[in-house]
Every structure is written in structure tokens, then in C-alpha cells.
Amino acid sequence: MSNSLHFFTPSNLTAPKQYLPKPSYNRWFPVTSLSPKLISIKASTSADPNSSTTSPQVLISDNGTGAGEILSFTPQECDTPPSQSFLSDSSSIDVDAVTEVELKENGFRSTRRTKMVCTIGPATCGFEELEALAVGGMNVARINMCHGTREWHKRVIERVRRLNEEKGFAVAIMMDTEGSEIHMGDLGGDSSAKAEDDEIWTFSVRAFDLPRPERTINVNYDGFAEDLKVGDELLVDGGMVRFDVIEKIGPDVKCRCTDPGLMLPRANLTFWRDGSLVRERNAMLPTISSKVNSFQQSILTLTLEELQFEGVDFIAISFVKSAEVINHLKSYIAARSRDSDIAVIAKIESIDSLKNLEEIIQASDGAMVARGDLGAQIPLEQVPSAQQKIVQICRQLNKPVIVASQLLESMIEYPTPTRAEVADVSEAVRQRADALMLSGESAMGQYPDKALAVLRSVSVRIEKWWREEKRYEAMELPAVGSSFSDSISEEICSSAAKMANNLGVDALFVYTKTGHMASLLSRCRPDCPIFAFTSTKSVRRRLNLQWGLIPFRVSFSDDMESNLNKTFSLLKARGMIKSGDLVIAVSDMLQSIQVMNVP
Numbered sequence: 280m281s282n283s284l285h286f287f288t289p290s291n292l293t294a295p296k297q298y299l300p301k302p303s304y305n306r307w308f309p310v311t312s313l314s315p316k317l318i319s320i321k322a323s324t325s326a327d328p329n330s331s332t333t334s335p336q337v338l339i340s341d342n343g344t345g346a347g348e349i350l351s352f353t354p355q356e357c358d359t360p361p362s363q364s365f366l367s368d369s370s371s372i373d374v375d376a377v378t379e380v381e382l383k384e385n386g387f388r389s390t391r392r393t394k395m396v397c398t399i400g401p402a403t404c405g406f407e408e409l410e411a412l413a414v415g416g417m418n419v420a421r422i423n424m425c426h427g428t429r430e431w432h433k434r435v436i437e438r439v440r441r442l443n444e445e446k447g448f449a450v451a452i453m454m455d456t457e458g459s460e461i462h463m464g465d466l467g468g469d470s471s472a473k474a475e476d477d478e479i480w481t482f483s484v485r486a487f488d489l490p491r492p493e494r495t496i497n498v499n500y501d502g503f504a505e506d507l508k509v510g511d512e513l514l515v516d517g518g519m520v521r522f523d524v525i526e527k528i529g530p531d532v533k534c535r536c537t538d539p540g541l542m543l544p545r546a547n548l549t550f551w552r553d554g555s556l557v558r559e560r561n562a563m564l565p566t567i568s569s570k571v572n573s574f575q576q577s578i579l580t581l582t583l584e585e586l587q588f589e590g591v592d593f594i595a596i597s598f599v600k601s602a603e604v605i606n607h608l609k610s611y612i613a614a615r616s617r618d619s620d621i622a623v624i625a626k627i628e629s630i631d632s633l634k635n636l637e638e639i640i641q642a643s644d645g646a647m648v649a650r651g652d653l654g655a656q657i658p659l660e661q662v663p664s665a666q667q668k669i670v671q672i673c674r675q676l677n678k679p680v681i682v683a684s685q686l687l688e689s690m691i692e693y694p695t696p697t698r699a700e701v702a703d704v705s706e707a708v709r710q711r712a713d714a715l716m717l718s719g720e721s722a723m724g725q726y727p728d729k730a731l732a733v734l735r736s737v738s739v740r741i742e743k744w745w746r747e748e749k750r751y752e753a754m755e756l757p758a759v760g761s762s763f764s765d766s767i768s769e770e771i772c773s774s775a776a777k778m779a780n781n782l783g784v785d786a787l788f789v790y791t792k793t794g795h796m797a798s799l800l801s802r803c804r805p806d807c808p809i810f811a812f813t814s815t816k817s818v819r820r821r822l823n824l825q826w827g828l829i830p831f832r833v834s835f836s837d838d839m840e841s842n843l844n845k846t847f848s849l850l851k852a853r854g855m856i857k858s859g860d861l862v863i864a865v866s867d868m869l870q871s872i873q874v875m876n877v878p
């Protein structure tokens with residue numbers, strides 16, 4: 280069947296938006312005037328072979344409501360009271376307050392596709408600071424268990440949840456486990472310690488009395504002195520400061536500083552011998568592996584016991600070595616919690632994780648390119664290609680991927696990024712990573728909101744450029760499912776995404792119970808945003824990490840016709856779509872692709 284399709288599309292929907300990085304979303308005053316442009320395209324559609332009930336519909340619209348329309352909103356409109364936005368009854372729809380504003384303001388096309396993760400620390404743990412980040416577009420709040428106390432972690436989790444409840448956000452929570460293999464102690468309360476050239480420092484597993492004696496550093500690993508050799512090189516934080524090992528006296532290791540610098544509490548330590556990183560496989564350090572494994576295991580158990588019922592959406596596992604750890608943890612989660620469904624993110628930050636990359640990613644629910652520690656384990660010049668490879672494998676295996684560490688490092692201290700940092704962020708966006716992460720920039724930097732605004736504006740700009748250039752990278756997307764029904768879903772999603780691009784539709788709609796169908800669409804990285812409708816809050820929060828997905832919580836049935844009618848009217852009532860918008864809908868209940876204009 281072939282139809283001639285006419286519809287209006289506002290020509291300036293993709294105009295870059297100037298955000299006002301204000302701490303409250305109801306202070307934005309966006310007014311977008313839409314000038315229409317008639318376009319005419321030929322839509323060639325074929326009936327879905329897998330569905331006996333539904334064949335694709337293409338409706339002709341002569342609707343021109345976009346013409347000269349002024350989209351605006353009042354502060355009251357977006358300041359939805361909790362009673363309205365969080366009624367989980369069948370007649371309501373939940374969407375992120377920031378997304379709602381963005382959609383109304385800019386239209387579908389220019390919503391941000393790349394998601395943003397912010398590490399929460401002293402600079403951002405207050406309710407108002409968290410709200411400012413949420414307003415700025417934070418999709419996931421990361422809490423690094425290496426820092427702060429359990430009490431502090433719990434307080435932050437509570438605040439994020441309260442923010443979601445009270446202000447209509449859907450910020451997901453990621454716990455990042457303590458996993459640095461060997462690291463320094465907390466410096467007895469000092470914020471840093473400065474090592475100068477040629478100074479002799481003592482590193483020891485001994486606990487020192489307070490105040491910390493001069494030029495001493497406590498180390499977390501019992502076998503430290505045994506495993507090091509005189510002549511080894513000791514690197515703090517991947518080489519920010521360097522020492523040569525000159526003498527061992529019992530548990531104490533004396534080192535001479537060769538590259539001076541500032542050492543931060545709990546900084547990561549690595550040692551190098553004859554130009555190679557010393558690690559357990561070298562047989563020189565037989566104990567590290569087992570120690571770290573049991574250490575990590577106990578931390579994980581603690582983490583889960585303490586946090587699993589408190590609304591953690593993701594748990595990021597540091598220094599993953601093999602798929603085994605992930606499988607173990609996943610079965611632990613499955614056995615322990617029936618309702619709460621915590622996604623497990625593998626942090627790729629060691630040589631071993633690079634070696635077992637595919638099996639680790641396959642076993643996980645997502646991965647993080649943890650460039651901080653990775654850059655301490657492999658030569659720095661190999662980090663970019665490792666990043667590209669990890670991003671690519673994640674996409675092929677349909678797992679979300681986060682690019683992390685030092686994206687905007689200079690913004691810890693300065694209000695503007697370096698050109699090189701902007702180029703780095705652009706490259707991650709161009710690689711179509713699902714998410715970008717701020718670490719120190721948001722945890723303890725001076726300009727957390729500005730750093731987030733930079734991530735946001737660079738993402739939106741690069742995504743737009745990419746769409747305008749029509750640069751589709753030719754990536755093979757192999758089958759990921761094992762059953763025939765999985766294959767059908769994958770085919771439907773890739774066809775729907777292709778149709779969406781060819782037809783220039785305004786949005787893809789996906790009705791999904793588990794989120795799987797939504798992730799299959801996201802994987803295709805279509806030109807238009809993907810509205811993902813799901814009935815549970817936890818699935819909605821988890822979808823927040825995936826490229827291009829705008830998750831909504833709404834109850835729906837197996838009847839697609841009524842689902843569509845219901846969501847159309849709910850979204851229209853909220854001013855988020857309008858008559859004439861062209862939409863492609865898929866669902867995991869019904870194997871079909873529907874193309875239609877919003878009535």
C-alpha cells in the first residue's frame with residue numbers, strides 16, 4: 280500500500296534552546312513560536328506479517344494547528360502538585376516535570392537524547408541542590424560508596440525519593456560500590472596531602488594515631504608490604520603522584536616521591552614493575568584477587584541488605600573481573616527481593632574487565648566506561664579506543680552504557696570547560712553513548728549546575744547536528760534474543776525506527792511492561808524521541824538511563840486501541856502532543872506497528 284502523506288511540521292522545532300540554569304524549573308519562561316512548513320512525502324508501508332489483527336495505518340492529515348501557535352506555560356502549570364502527578368489511578372499519567380517543560384517548550388524533535396548521571400557529594404547533597412540538578416536534567420543520581428558514611432548515603436537516597444514524590448521528577452538512584460582494589464586511607468580527616476619532589480613517604484597498613492604523622496599514608500590492603508618490591512613504582516590516582524619504592528621495614532613501605540602532587544583521601548593505588556602494571560595474574564600478587572573478591576562480596580551484601588528496599592534502581596559494581604561476579608549478584612538480588620528490581624551495571628575499569636568484556640556486558644544490565652581507574656590500568660592513549668569499543672559492544676548487546684570520569688574535570692574549579700573537554704563530551708555523544716556522567720564536577724566541584732548545563736547543551740547541539748547531517752553510522756545490530764518471539768520484537772523495533780526516520784515522524788510510542796521493547800527501540804537510535812509507556816514506577820526510573828527514551832508511567836491494558844486513545848487524550852490534556860502529530864506505535868502485547876496522526 281502506498282499513500283501520499285501531507286502534514287505540517289513546524290520548521291523551527293529543532294532550534295537550540297537557551298536554558299536558564301536557574302534553581303527552579305518554574306522560573307523558565309519559554310515561548311516558542313512555531314511556523315509551519317508543508318511537507319509532502321510518500322509513505323510506503325507494508326502489512327505486518329506477524330499480526331493478523333492490525334495492519335499499519337497511515338492517516339492523511341490536513342491539520343495545521345501548529346501554524347503560528349504559541350506554546351507557553353505558566354508556572355502553575357508545571358508546578359504540578361503531588362496529588363495530581365502521583366495518583367497511580369488508571370486515569371493519570373506520570374512524566375518527569377523537566378521533560379514535560381522541555382516538550383512543551385521545544386517540541387519533540389529537540390528533546391535531549393543523551394542521559395545524564397550526576398555523582399552526589401558534599402556540593403550537591405542538600406535538598407535544594409538536588410532539586411537544582413533535577414531541574415537541570417539529571418536523570419540518575421549516583422552515590423559513590425567509597426565516600427561518605429552509610430548514614431549519609433541513606434539521607435541522600437531519602438532526599439532524592441522525596442524530590443521525586445514532591446516535585447514530580449523521576450530521578451533514578453545508582454549506588455556505586457566500594458571497589459578500588461588498593462587505596463589510601465582517609466588521611467585522618469585532612470582534605471588532601473601534598474607530596475613534594477624527593478620527599479620520603481611511608482605507606483603502611485598500620486593504623487596511625489591522630490593527628491596523622493607527617494608523610495605517612497595508611498593503606499587498606501594487608502598484603503601491601505609483602506607484595507611490593509624495592510624498585511617498584513607506586514602510582515597514586517593513576518599517576519597524579521608517583522613514588523619509587525626504596526625500602527621495606529615490616530609493614531611499612533618507604534617511598535621516594537618522583538612526581539609531586541596532591542593526594543586526595545582514599546585515592547587509588549597501583550604499582551608498576553618493569554613497565555607493567557602489577558596485578559594478580561603476574562603471580563607476584565597472589566593474594567590480591569581473593570582479598571578483593573571477598574572484600575567486594577561483603578560490601579555488596581551489606582549494600583544490598585541495607586539498601587535494596589529503599590528504592591535503589593541501579594547498582595554499579597566496581598572493578599568487575601568476570602561475568603561470575605555479576606551473575607552471583609543478580610541471583611542474589613533475584614532471590615532477595617521479589618518486587619524491587621535492581622539493575623546491575625558493570626564498571627569497566629580494569630585490564631581483566633577488558634579481557635572478558637563481552638561476557639561481562641552480556642551478564643550485566645548495563646556498563647560504565649570508568650575512565651578514571653581504567654586510565655590507571657592501561658596506557659592513557661588506549662582509553663579512547665577502549666571507550667569506543669565498550670560503547671559499541673553495549674549497543675550491540677542492547678545494554679545501556681555510561682561514559683564516566685573527567686568529562687568536565689576543569690569545571691571542578693572553573694565555571695567554563697576547556698575546549699578539549701567539550702570535544703570529549705561531543706565525542707561521547709557522537710558515539711551515541713546512552714549516558715554521560717559527572718563525578719567530582721557535581722560531587723565536590725564549585726559549579727555543579729553549570730557543569731550539568733554544559734553536558735546538556737553540548738548533547739543537544741551534537742545530537743541536532745548529527746540528525747541534520749543525516750549521519751547514520753552503519754552499525755550491525757545482531758539478534759540479541761534467543762526465541763522466535765524475541766526476534767519478532769527486534770524486527771518490529773528496527774523496522775519501526777527505520778520507518779520513523781523515513782517518514783520523519785514526531786515520536787515513537789512504545790507500550791512496554793518490562794521495558795525491553797523500549798530498549799530495543801532505543802538501541803536503534805532513531806531520529807525522533809521515544810515515548811515509553813510503562814505501568815510501574817521502577818521500570819520508568821530504569822528507562823531513564825537509556826538513550827532517547829522519555830519514560831511515562833501510565834496504566835494500560837492489552838487493547839492497543841484503547842491504550843492509544845487514552846494516552847493521546849492524557850497527553851493532549853497536558854499539552855504535550857497535539858492533533859496532527861505523526862506517531863508510530865509498538866507494544867510488547869501486540870506484535871504490530873501502527874502509524875497514525877494524533878486525532
Ligand SMILES: Nc1ncnc2c1ncn2[C@@H]1O[C@H](COP(=O)(O)OP(=O)(O)OP(=O)(O)O)[C@@H](O)[C@H]1O
Nearest residue numbers: 398399400401423425426427651652718719722723
Ligand atoms: N560522598 C562523597 N563525599 C565526599 N566527597 C565525595 C563524595 N563522592 C565523591 N566525592 C569526591 O568527588 C571525587 C570524585 O568522585 P568519584 O565518585 O569519581 O570518586 P573516585 O574517588 O574517583 O572513585 P571511583 O573510581 O569509584 O569513581 C572523589 O574523589 C571525592 O573527592
Ligand SMILES: CC(=O)C(=O)O
Nearest residue numbers: 649650651652683684
Ligand atoms: C567512575 C569510576 O569509578 C572511575 O572512573 O574509575
Ligand SMILES: [K+]
Nearest residue numbers: 425455456457
Ligand atoms: K566506587
Ligand SMILES: [Mg+2]
Nearest residue numbers: 628649651652
Ligand atoms: Mg573507579
